[in-house]
Amino acid sequence: MxxxxxxxxxxxxxxxxxxxxxxxxxxxxxxxxxxxGPAAFLGEPERNTANMVVDEINKAGGVKGHKLELVVYDxxxxxxxxxxxxxxxxxxxxxxxxxxxxxxGETMAVIPxxxxxxxxxxSCSAGSKITDPVKKWIFKTAQNDSLAVGxxxxxxxxxxxxxxxxxxxxxxxxASGREQLKAQAAKYGxxxxxxxxxxxxxxxxxxxxxxxxxxxxxxxxxxxxNPGPAVIAKNARQLDIKTPIFMSHGVSSKKFIELAxxxxxxxxxxxxxxxxxxxxxxxDHQKKSLMSFVKDYQKHYKTEGDHFGGHAWDAVMLIKNxxxxxxxSPQSIRDNLEKTRGFAGIGGTFNYSPxxxxxLGKDAFVLVEVKNKxxxxxx
Amino acid sequence: xxxxxxxxxxxxxxxxxxxxxFKGGYLMNVLVFVGINTMLAIAxxxxxxxxxxxxxxxxxxxxLGAYLSGIMTVTYGxxxxxxxxxxxIAVGCLAYxxxxxxxxxxxxxxxxxxLGIGIIIYIVFNETYDLTGGPSGLSGIPNLELGGIVFxxxxxxxxxxxxxxxxxxxxxxxxANSRVGRALRAVHDSEVAARVVGVNARLxxxxxxxxxxxxxxLAGSLYAHTMTFISPASFGFNFSVELLTMVVIGGLGSVYGxxxxxxxxxxxxxxxxxxxxxxxxxxxxxxxIMVMFMPGGLVRGIPDLFKKVFKTKGGADHA
Numbered sequence: 001m002x003x004x005x006x007x008x009x010x011x012x013x014x015x016x017x018x019x020x021x022x023x024x025x026x027x028x029x030x031x032x033x034x035x036x037g038p039a040a041f042l043g044e045p046e047r048n049t050a051n052m053v054v055d056e057i058n059k060a061g062g063v064k065g066h067k068l069e070l071v072v073y074d075x076x077x078x079x080x081x082x083x084x085x086x087x088x089x090x091x092x093x094x095x096x097x098x099x100x101x102x103x104x105g106e107t108m109a110v111i112p113x114x115x116x117x118x119x120x121x122x123s124c125s126a127g128s129k130i131t132d133p134v135k136k137w138i139f140k141t142a143q144n145d146s147l148a149v150g151x152x153x154x155x156x157x158x159x160x161x162x163x164x165x166x167x168x169x170x171x172x173x174x175a176s177g178r179e180q181l182k183a184q185a186a187k188y189g190x191x192x193x194x195x196x197x198x199x200x201x202x203x204x205x206x207x208x209x210x211x212x213x214x215x216x217x218x219x220x221x222x223x224x225x226n227p228g229p230a231v232i233a234k235n236a237r238q239l240d241i242k243t244p245i246f247m248s249h250g251v252s253s254k255k256f257i258e259l260a261x262x263x264x265x266x267x268x269x270x271x272x273x274x275x276x277x278x279x280x281x282x283x284d285h286q287k288k289s290l291m292s293f294v295k296d297y298q299k300h301y302k303t304e305g306d307h308f309g310g311h312a313w314d315a316v317m318l319i320k321n322x323x324x325x326x327x328x329s330p331q332s333i334r335d336n337l338e339k340t341r342g343f344a345g346i347g348g349t350f351n352y353s354p355x356x357x358x359x360l361g362k363d364a365f366v367l368v369e370v371k372n373k374x375x376x377x378x379x
Numbered sequence: 380x381x382x383x384x385x386x387x388x389x390x391x392x393x394x395x396x397x398x399x400x401f402k403g404g405y406l407m408n409v410l411v412f413v414g415i416n417t418m419l420a421i422a423x424x425x426x427x428x429x430x431x432x433x434x435x436x437x438x439x440x441x442x443l444g445a446y447l448s449g450i451m452t453v454t455y456g457x458x459x460x461x462x463x464x465x466x467x468i469a470v471g472c473l474a475y476x477x478x479x480x481x482x483x484x485x486x487x488x489x490x491x492x493x494l495g496i497g498i499i500i501y502i503v504f505n506e507t508y509d510l511t512g513g514p515s516g517l518s519g520i521p522n523l524e525l526g527g528i529v530f531x532x533x534x535x536x537x538x539x540x541x542x543x544x545x546x547x548x549x550x551x552x553x554x555a556n557s558r559v560g561r562a563l564r565a566v567h568d569s570e571v572a573a574r575v576v577g578v579n580a581r582l583x584x585x586x587x588x589x590x591x592x593x594x595x596x597l598a599g600s601l602y603a604h605t606m607t608f609i610s611p612a613s614f615g616f617n618f619s620v621e622l623l624t625m626v627v628i629g630g631l632g633s634v635y636g637x638x639x640x641x642x643x644x645x646x647x648x649x650x651x652x653x654x655x656x657x658x659x660x661x662x663x664x665x666x667x668i669m670v671m672f673m674p675g676g677l678v679r680g681i682p683d684l685f686k687k688v689f690k691t692k693g694g695a696d697h698a
Binding site: 036073077078079080083084087088090091092104105108109111112116127129170171172174175176197 | 404405408409412505506508513514515516518531533606607608609610612613649652659
């Protein structure tokens with residue numbers, strides 16, 4: 001009898017120890033993406049990519065023997081939900097780092113929470129105020145709007161098209177772009193002749209374009225995400241506007257060319273290198289990352305990976321690299337993230353420092369043009 | 380009246396003891412929002428449940444309270460405790476002014492008009508960049524502070540918000556059982572009959588509309604000071620509809636019903652999260668079932684359900 005009790009006890013104890021040993025192994029990462037709602041076009045590829053990358057890392061044996069575990073929640077693009085879910089990830093799921101949220105508004109809302117509870121957060125949204133001023137626990141992988149604006153203005157300055165019209169969408173993305181377009185104009189000698197906005201759900205922009213046509217500008221810069229810019233491209237074609245049109249990195253995917261059809265031809269945008277990955281020279285640092293991302297995404301989801309998914313790819317890889325260097329707690333991951341140098345990801349080459357938590361330089365963007373229904377690098 | 384008082388005390392005790400079950404976990408944070416939503420649902424219920432006037436624009440008043448508080452504290456450096464009543468009074472005045480022309484409308488037309496107001500307010504938040512920060516929102520709103528205590532954790536905020544919510548509950552119960560409350564219900568049942576017996580229906584409707592807006596604005600200010608960040612997306616048309624759903628699911632014309640509705644609609648998505656992509660389908664399905672089988676709302680439906688279960692048991696015993 002006694003013998004049996006002891007053997008039971010022995011089994012129980014071994015099971016207990018082995019489960020705790022297993023439970024200690026995986027490194028938990030949180031993901032907050034707007035998978036549904038108006039920002040689903042960001043959240044869905046981000047979630048898909050994050051799941052895909054974590055799977056691949058685990059298949060390859062994890063990081064230093066640790067498996068990664070990704071806990072994903074859908075914020076539906078709602079700031080209140082994002083705050084609640086950040087709290088949940090940190091307090092209940094006890095994650096060591098968070099990827100997301102997808103939009104600038106949500107990110108601004110969750111920053112106080114992540115800062116207070118001291119967990120590193122790598123945002124996938126673009127707003128420059130996320131990391132300016134620098135916040136101890138907050139990083140981001142999406143390229144700043146200011147870099148995209150700089151790319152366009154540089155080109156315009158070189159080709160002496162200095163009178164421009166701005167047409168931006170009235171949401172967070174458009175507002176931030178508009179701000180940057182106005183702020184940087186003087187630096188490049190650009191004169192903004194007209195400044196109009198359109199609603200995110202508008203289906204016809206002929207009014208704004210007719211007004212712009214009358215103002216004799218040399219270039220039209222449109223700042224928005226699908227489907228608005230496609231409507232603008234079509235309307236401009238209908239109105240026979242010959243002025244060169246520039247758009248933002250918000251439309252840098254094949255989707256835009258599908259939506260705008262013929263009217264997309266000749267439109268130029270600043271874009272992450274992902275849409276032109278196969279055209280890059282082999283000496284490009286990012287080429288290897290880009291090609292593997294594009295191929296994997298195609299294999300898993302049967303569609304093209306875009307640069308939104310790339311933001312999540314970069315975030316997972318940054319955390320993976322931090323863990324590889326021996327970090328396993330929020331504090332040590334944060335410290336290692338800040339030491340990231342020369343990481344060639346999808347969005348660009350990241351160099352974080354205590355003064356810079358955005359980490360990207362001008363080379364993150366190339367200017368591309370639609371030619372024969374595909375994106376081509378503008379030389 | 381005594382029974383009401385006992386009910387209220389039980390409810391208060393229940394609310395105040397809640398935190399000891401959760402020990403500051405994540406649900407604490409959700410319960411803070413249950414408090415805010417309860418306040419909003421009660422505000423809307425006074426208008427819809429008691430006076431019978433629909434509003435699809437209450438998210439707008441909620442947002443106005445939040446933004447006025449936010450702008451006054453962030454841009455002009457006011458003390459939050461000063462900003463809150465000023466915002467509430469301003470929103471009340473605005474509601475009072477627009478109430479006169481709007482509440483002449485009835486039924487679908489009133490719904491359309493209030494819907495319009497909500498959307499106009501939403502557009503103003505989005506377009507006045509310099510004031511509201513536009514679609515990317517307003518950040519850095521200070522937490523409330525009282526006698527050296529800064530309300531910056533979920534538990535502290537829970538007590539802060541629920542103190543206000545309980546005050547609103549008590550106030551609304553009193554109002555509902557007063558002469559005004561009876562007059563409101565009279566207007567609800569038949570406006571003509573109410574006027575015949577000497578109720579100034581037109582003025583009363585405007586007053587309750589303004590009161591409802593003031594309470595919503597108060598909830599908005601509290602929301603702004605607990606979140607410390609606001610953006611227009613939280614105050615759109617969707618949220619107006621969600622509030623309306625809370626009131627209807629909870630039970631029209633019942634203060635505790637508003638609490639049940641707000642609690643259910645705030646907590647349900649959290650519990651359904653484990654169902655991943657199917658949560659929305661289950662959520663919608665549950666709402667449909669509740670409306671079908673509990674047309675009087677949870678506050679009447681749940682006791683009925685208990686009675687039914689109890690009765691069939693009793694019957695079985697007899698047989």
